[in-house]
Amino acid sequence: MRTDLLCTGISMPTISPSPPLLIVSYYIKQIKKNVWKWRNENGVFSVKKYPSEQQAEKIRFIHDKLQYIEDPFVLPVVESPQLDFIIQPWFQGTHTVNYSNEEDRKAVYSLLTRLHETNEIIDWEDSKVLYAFNLISKWQNRLLKMKEISFFVESFIGVNNTKILLMYGDMALKDMKAFDMKDRTLLHGDVVHHNFLSDGSAYKIIDFDLAVIGPKEMESILWMHRVLSEIDYDIHFLMSEFPMLETIVHQHKEAMMYPNELYREWLYAFALPVERKQKFIEQLVPYTNKALTEWPNLCYNLSKL
Known part of the structure; x- marks a missing residue:
């Protein structure tokens, strides 16, 4: 199974307010079984698929609460209609x-x-x-x-x-x-x-x-x-x-x-x-x-x- 896909028509979660259509991805790299690095026209993102919408909702809830505190120490969650996915900006240049x-x-x-x-x-x-x-x-x-x-x-x-x-x-x-x-x-x-x-x-x-x-x-x-x-x-x-x-x-x-x-x-x-x-x-x-x-x-x- 390939983990690097260039300029392909792979179906990844859409980012609101984009319509839930097939996205032409510039670059997708699989990091783990359920985690990808995704570069598209909007930037570079981390994409994680959860076994259930309930588990993803827990992550969304925590980030929604923490992102509004002073000097937040978490990455924001990007809105998406696919509720079992969590999409976040890729933290560039990190270790x-x-x-x-x-x-x-x-x-x-x-x-x-x-x-x-x-x-x-x-x-x-x-x-x-x-x-x-x-x-x-x-x-x-x-x-x-x-x-x-x-x-x-x-x-x-x-x-x-x-x-x-x-x-x-x-x-x-x-x-x-x-x-x-x-x-x-x-x-x-x-x-x-x-x-x-x-x-x-x-x-x-x-x-x-x-x-x-x-x-x-x-x-x-x-x-x-x-x-x-x-x-x-x-x-x-x-x-x-x-x-x-x-x-x-x-x-x-x-x-x-x-x-x-x-x-x-x-x-x-x-x-x-x-x-x-x-x-x-x-x-x-x-x-x-x-x-x-x-x-x-x-x-x-x-x-x-």
Whole structure:
């Protein structure tokens, strides 16, 4: 299947106020299974097709709310009669952030803080397209799934290391403090680095597919999990760089000890088709070994806070 189509008569979603006719596209490049880069007479756009109109409506709702705040950090959604598509201007000259870079870390956390503070002006709780998020419940289910595929993990990192990996999850969940669900806000839901773009002067958040409502502390912890592997799991360094996170770390030490990143990646590896599995695991095994080497020190430092 070709992913680059030049000057073709492919039927792409129309952009209002254009009539819903066949558009002659100057250039279409498939980025993912349901995402295209589309250049036409109106400019360059990102086009994403959703499984249902309801899912696309959730994205449209979030962007409609966020694009009117001061100095918006999201890209606008272009009107289109095809309700299962989301069309946005292409953010030109951008790169995804790198969590090993201090400037990018600080910029992303600033964006997340601004996002979480929108509950002061937007009543996300009143939304009919966003559901409440329970992180602990999700982590309990994730650990159960990890135990179900332990045979698979053992075949790559050994029985002992797999037992240790599962033990960290059991220990963390056993004493994990519940989150205060009273003060909830919009959470992005997927703070992986490639959902934050920079053109060198501005940063934007993209891909709100997994957005939910919940306490901001949940997303702060998930973001710290993403960052720790890029800074050698040094919790003291992280708190010195982001002193505003100290209270969250102190209150939720056990949540910081939960090996969420490792569980998610191994579950993803298990689900991959055979032709893609080996290449991914070749990267995942050293990543896991590095984490397991650093985890005792991380847990010790957290326990002493």
